[in-house]
Amino acid sequence: MMNTTRDQINLNGMRIPTNGTLWGVASGDKGETVGNTYLDTTWAKGNLKLYEPVLPVGGQSVDTLTGLALRYNVYFDEIEILMNTYNDVKALQGGKVRAFSLEENGIPVTFVNTKMYEAEKVPTGFYEILTSGKITLASHHKTLIKKPTYNAAFEVGSKDTEIMMQEDFYALQKGKARKIKPNKKGILDLMKDKSKQIEAFLKINDLDLKERGNLTTLFERYNSL
Secondary structure (H helix, E strand, O other), rough: OOOOHHHHOOOOOOOOOOOOOOOOOOHHHHHHEEEOOOOOOEEEEEEEEEEEEOOOOOOOOOOEEEEEEEEEEEOOOOEEEEOOOOOEEEEEEHHHEEEEEEEEEEEEEEEEEHHOOOOOOOOOEEEEEEEOOOEEEEEEEEEEEEEOOEOOOOEEEEOOOOEEEEEEEEEEEEEEEEEOOOOOHHHHHHHHHHHHHHHHHHHHOOOOOOOHHHHHHHHHHHHHH
16 A cells, blocks of 8 residues: 555544454353454455545645555444554544445445435445446445343353344435335335336346345346336
């Protein structure tokens, strides 16, 4: 990572996080923590767009930082930044970031702050943009914690604490976000203006709409009409 890029990072307001594990491994009789809090534990090349510009030493204020090694901690809502060594990791609170992107197989995947869209209940974190158009399809991730179910008296259940990642889908349109149910009824209600074409498309293609790839395909079809 170039020094000029690192120099652009304003360390005020950033903090060194924990190693990303929500809890350490417990003793054997108490079980372990299964899962992790990251959307992806792998570092990816990416860019950041901040709400407030930062002023690097001897430079001009900037609100965009590029060419960084990033990963997103969903539970803590933090974007982690890998500095010049693997022992030097900084964390930037998600509330300070307007948007960021991560490269996946050479293609940038964009995440926008949920605060940018009005909603009945605005979730914390970011919307991952799956496909853009008249109606943009987005995904929102959050962590769920499943507590141990072990019953010592009967010696049944699991001693482990599980961290699970839940994905919800949203339709973004005209500055508003609407949580959608990934089923035929919910989709046809959303796409009323093209309901006949979409229903015909669904009849021809046997799509499991709970699968993000299939849902993305359907939105791409709608946006092409």
